[in-house]
Amino acid sequence: MSLYFVAIQPPHELSSKLRLISKDFAERFGSSKAYRNFPHITIIPPFQFDDTNESIVVGRFMKIQPTVKPFNLRLSKFNCFPNKKHPVIFVEPENNEDLKKLYAEVNSAICAFNYAEHFNPHLTVAYRDLSYENFEKAWEEYSGKTMDESFEVSRVVLFKHYGGKWNEIAHRDFPTQ
DSSP, X not given: OEEEEEEEOOOHHHHHHHHHHHHHXXXXXXXXXXXXXXOOXXXXXXXXXXXXXXXXXHHHHHTOXXXXXXXXXXXXXXXXXXXXXXXXXXXXXXXXXXXXXXXXHHHHHXXXXXXXXXXXXXXXXXXXXXXXXXXXXXXXHHTTOEEEEXXXXXXXXEEEEETTEEEEEEEEEOOOO
């Protein structure tokens, strides 16, 4: 069995800025897990599938015919999931109808593997190893911060976990016409 998930990624320059934020959480608040990962917005959360039949997952993914044209996604603020056991701090994109439509299209094609009933788009900067005590300190600082970044979303990517990291195995570009 292998793990797979579907996401969109910001461009390299913006990813570098987001990684610096995650690095701050790693260094000052003891939360390095997000820093070890790469910036992304999860469309379909990780799901397990028999990798000897990986062509089924890839085939289903490649049959997705996105109707969403490339769109601009703005990142404007920090937000959190203040769960006592596993708090999360993230950068939240502004409400975007194209992003919701993309989720609906991908979810309907991939739901046989993992039905994602709820979609809460975000770019995680601290999670899993963020203690609640450090979450409170970090959130006191980051809750008032804003971002003014945007990027064009023009493709969706299928990832597989192997070799100790997530690797792109397929992608679908959005139509330009």
